[in-house]
Amino acid sequence: MKNRLKVLRAERDWTQAQLAEALEVSRQTINAIEKGKFDPSLPLAFKAARLFKLPIEDIFDDEVETK
């Protein structure tokens, strides 16, 4: 699953640790999500959407990431 987490985080000048703190997960989890290695659960995706004040589909895209 593709996502814009890294871009949105950079726009706000947040570190991975800060985003992890806000979402109450580990920094490693944020890193794995940003790299597309781990797909977050629906509750975590909604939490991220609430944090960025964006619709969930503006952050996460079901399309498979092409490398």
Place this chain on the structure above:
Amino acid sequence: MTKQGCEQNNYQTKNNANTKTLKKWTMAWVITMAIAAFAPRFIWDFNTSLTIIALLINLAVGFRMLVANREYLRGLDEMQQKILFNAMAFTLGVGLVLGLSYELLEDIKLISFEPEISHLIMVMCLTNLTAIIAGHRKYR
């Protein structure tokens, strides 16, 4: 969001506290296990009452360790939980398959010694450790 907050965020603080609690109960379990195993022979000369008390204390502390482990797992985030659950599932499978085969070796006279449960525990510990490391590498 402040950078200072990252040093001691909620998740990390809770996780550290759960890890400390689990460590404390695991150590207590190991100590009570040692007492139950060696004290009857070396301290109270197989006094039945004291041995039963030591065994019951060991079981009670062991149960408390399981509760602490459950709290530790519940406190992890979803990716960390997934890594540990996968490792535990793999360890259980390896333990079941290798354990039964190992036990069979003596029955079919391929080994002359009696299989020890401690050998299986060591294999399961190493399997679990390897699976956890592999899980972390996968999501790195």
